[in-house]
Amino acid sequence: MSRSPISLPQVRGFLQTNRRDLWWLQPTATLLGLLAFIVYSTWGALQGTHYFLGGPSQIGSQHLLSPFYSPVIWDGAGLTSGHAWIGALPSWWPAWLLFSPALLILPFPGFFRFTCYYYRGAYYKAFWGDPTSCTVGEPSFRGENYRGEQKLPLILQNLHRYALYIAIIFIFILGWDAFASLWYTGSDGKDHFGISIGSLVLTTNVVLLGGYTFGCHCWRHLVGGRHDCLSCSKMRQNAYERVSWLNSRHMLFAWMSLFWVGFTDLYVRMCSMGIWTDWRLIG
Numbered sequence: 001m002s003r004s005p006i007s008l009p010q011v012r013g014f015l016q017t018n019r020r021d022l023w024w025l026q027p028t029a030t031l032l033g034l035l036a037f038i039v040y041s042t043w044g045a046l047q048g049t050h051y052f053l054g055g056p057s058q059i060g061s062q063h064l065l066s067p068f069y070s071p072v073i074w075d076g077a078g079l080t081s082g083h084a085w086i087g088a089l090p091s092w093w094p095a096w097l098l099f100s101p102a103l104l105i106l107p108f109p110g111f112f113r114f115t116c117y118y119y120r121g122a123y124y125k126a127f128w129g130d131p132t133s134c135t136v137g138e139p140s141f142r143g144e145n146y147r148g149e150q151k152l153p154l155i156l157q158n159l160h161r162y163a164l165y166i167a168i169i170f171i172f173i174l175g176w177d178a179f180a181s182l183w184y185t186g187s188d189g190k191d192h193f194g195i196s197i198g199s200l201v202l203t204t205n206v207v208l209l210g211g212y213t214f215g216c217h218c219w220r221h222l223v224g225g226r227h228d229c230l231s232c233s234k235m236r237q238n239a240y241e242r243v244s245w246l247n248s249r250h251m252l253f254a255w256m257s258l259f260w261v262g263f264t265d266l267y268v269r270m271c272s273m274g275i276w277t278d279w280r281l282i283g
Contacts (some may be wrong), residue, residue, distance in 0.1 A: 017137060023132075040262055041106065049079065051072075051269065052082075061278060062280065064181050065181075066265040069105060073101060075101065117160070209261065220247050
């Protein structure tokens with residue numbers, strides 16, 4: 001019996017494909033979106049100023065703190081936000097060494113996002129072309145020694161489950177900031193209840209970040225995925241179903257929370273600089 005030879009898949013050069021649809025649209029939009037956030041967040045983190053509203057010199061303003069800088073371990077030189085856990089920048093800090101409170105904070109939630117299963121797929125395709133899209137040629141720089149996430153630095157992706165624990169702590173910290181935004185210091189020196197647009201911005205930020213964090217694949221596994229019998233515990237089954245609802249919308253919450261956390265920093269910055277006004281709605 002004769003057999004006709006079966007040809008192996010065609011080897012394509014980088015970005016070569018027979019597809020005729022707009023396959024490049026999604027990776028391009030992902031690249032531009034992530035790149036815009038990286039540029040802005042890096043710039044915002046390096047400023048070290050205008051990250052709070054309602055400090056001692058801003059009587060009558062709601063207590064707003066940028067999520068890029070929360071929690072504030074040390075205030076920058078010459079700044080007194082009233083939010084710093086320890087106080088002003090210590091005198092032993094070298095004057096020549098750049099300091100911004102955000103540089104002590106952003107690496108932790110940043111690592112959670114960088115190792116996220118969704119973001120891996122997003123920036124692998126958008127930045128590395130691995131692959132750019134289905135049936136589209138990949139770059140050849142990886143060579144035959146490419147072993148996925150088994151070597152440095154990609155092996156660090158396996159630390160995502162531990163980054164989750166830190167991210168959950170940040171949700172509670174930002175939740176406290178949202179609660180603090182419901183108060184302002186009056187001319188009598190006492191705190192009064194009030195709700196402003198900034199209060200709603202900070203609260204929305206916590207909701208979206210919480211939806212993204214608690215929709216994490218690792219959290220879903222911890223809640224119920226590692227158990228053989230979900231129905232044996234009604235509480236566990238309900239928790240698993242609710243986390244699964246968030247998990248099925250993980251991409252949506254990933255993008256919404258990414259945009260909103262950047263917008264929240266921008267809002268606090270603009271209000272602190274006096275460019276925007278944080279209108280109080282109640283109080």
